[in-house]
Amino acid sequence: MVAPSAFLSLLIASKTSLALAQKTWPSSLEFLAKGSDEEYKDFVTPLAQMTKLTYTATWGSYYREKDENETIAGWLRGKLQSNPLVGMRALTFFEWNTNRGVMAFRGTDLNSSNPSGQVDACANAFLSLCESHSGQLPAECQNFTVHQLDYLSRALEFAQTAAEAHPNTQWLYTGHSLGALLAELVAAQRSGAPALTFSAPPLTPLLKRLKQPELRHWGTVTLYDQYDPLRFQAVGQLWSANCTWARAEAPEGCKACEAAPIDMHSEACQKCFFAAHTFKTYLKNVYSQRRPDCPDSTNTVIV
Ligand SMILES: *[C@@H]1O[C@H](CO)[C@@H](O)[C@H](O)[C@H]1NC(C)=O
Ligand SMILES: *[C@@H]1O[C@H](CO)[C@@H](O)[C@H](O)[C@H]1NC(C)=O
Numbered sequence: 001m002v003a004p005s006a007f008l009s010l011l012i013a014s015k016t017s018l019a020l021a022q023k024t025w026p027s028s029l030e031f032l033a034k035g036s037d038e039e040y041k042d043f044v045t046p047l048a049q050m051t052k053l054t055y056t057a058t059w060g061s062y063y064r065e066k067d068e069n070e071t072i073a074g075w076l077r078g079k080l081q082s083n084p085l086v087g088m089r090a091l092t093f094f095e096w097n098t099n100r101g102v103m104a105f106r107g108t109d110l111n112s113s114n115p116s117g118q119v120d121a122c123a124n125a126f127l128s129l130c131e132s133h134s135g136q137l138p139a140e141c142q143n144f145t146v147h148q149l150d151y152l153s154r155a156l157e158f159a160q161t162a163a164e165a166h167p168n169t170q171w172l173y174t175g176h177s178l179g180a181l182l183a184e185l186v187a188a189q190r191s192g193a194p195a196l197t198f199s200a201p202p203l204t205p206l207l208k209r210l211k212q213p214e215l216r217h218w219g220t221v222t223l224y225d226q227y228d229p230l231r232f233q234a235v236g237q238l239w240s241a242n243c244t245w246a247r248a249e250a251p252e253g254c255k256a257c258e259a260a261p262i263d264m265h266s267e268a269c270q271k272c273f274f275a276a277h278t279f280k281t282y283l284k285n286v287y288s289q290r291r292p293d294c295p296d297s298t299n300t301v302i303v
């Protein structure tokens with residue numbers, strides 16, 4: 001007689017070999033614009049949940065002990081993760097019975113009174129220096145090493161490590177804000193792998209840090225809240241397609257922030273940022289009944 005546990009693993013094994021060949025990530029994410037509500041929801045919701053865990057399962061202001069080893073329905077948390085006390089944070093997830101994997105990158109910890117927020121702020125400053133090829137890191141960043149601050153190199157390395165450790169896994173990259181930037185750049189570096197992100201900052205200035213990036217318009221998609229100042233900032237600086245959740249009313253500061261040349265340090269943009277950019281806003285949008293609208297660049301009618 002076969003013990004129940006052995007029987008169960010047999011069952012899983014046979015299901016696995018059946019499903020493995022079939023369930024891969026789509027090479028184009030255009031169904032987010034044109035597919036059914038079900039397809040859209042089934043794709044975006046788990047990625048939003050994983051992105052939420054990048055904030056609550058890693059060291060920093062948003063850490064919740066109960067989430068440390070947490071996963072989401074249908075997915076196994078990978079043991080492989082990047083969660084140093086200071087540095088780039090990313091989690092991995094593996095879907096049951098398929099060879100699909102997700103790598104989710106964390107965005108910025110906005111609380112600068114703790115080391116996680118301090119190093120994130122310095123890492124963002126480091127990325128800006130890479131974009132502009134000039135300037136100096138703020139004095140308070142001198143305490144961190146370049147190795148700690150260079151999140152893009154760490155993200156590329158982490159993706160390579162994961163690919164080597166799991167050669168049969170097909171990866172999709174996700175993340176919010178700074179995490180969206182890392183996800184899309186890693187995807188571009190890794191043969192145009194798929195990426196679905198939440199609120200990507202301007203991406204093209206950092207392309208010169210990649211070797212032969214592969215950029216596919218519907219291969220990566222970023223989702224925005226209509227009034228997220230990063231959406232204003234990123235215009236013309238994405239290669240990905242984008243979809244936007246419309247809002248009936250602009251949060252305080254957003255109209256003024258959008259009207260002027262975008263200055264993220266202005267009072268209007270700061271107010272708008274906290275009202276429309278944080279991941280809380282994005283979770284609300286994901287769980288709302290509203291679906292984001294994806295303007296089609298090939299059919300855009302200018303009126
Ligand atoms: C998470 O897993 C690690 C390693 O197994 C363990 O040391 C830690 O206590 C776990 N955390 C929680 C909150 O259960
Ligand atoms: C920011 O971090 C500090 C130090 O860890 C903590 O005392 C404070 O409550 C945090 N503030 C917020 C708004 O989370």
Ligand SMILES: *[C@@H]1O[C@H](CO)[C@@H](O)[C@H](O)[C@H]1NC(C)=O
Nearest residue numbers: 115118139140141142143144
């Ligand atoms: C940086 O290091 C110096 C000297 O070790 C220390 O006095 C200072 O408090 C540190 N600054 C931060 C932001 O940690």
Ligand SMILES: *[C@@H]1O[C@H](CO)[C@@H](O)[C@H](O)[C@H]1NC(C)=O
Nearest residue numbers: 231234235236238242295297
């Ligand atoms: C979103 O896509 C539309 C259509 O391709 C484009 O006009 C717009 O600039 C894009 N938004 C951003 C932030 O790049």
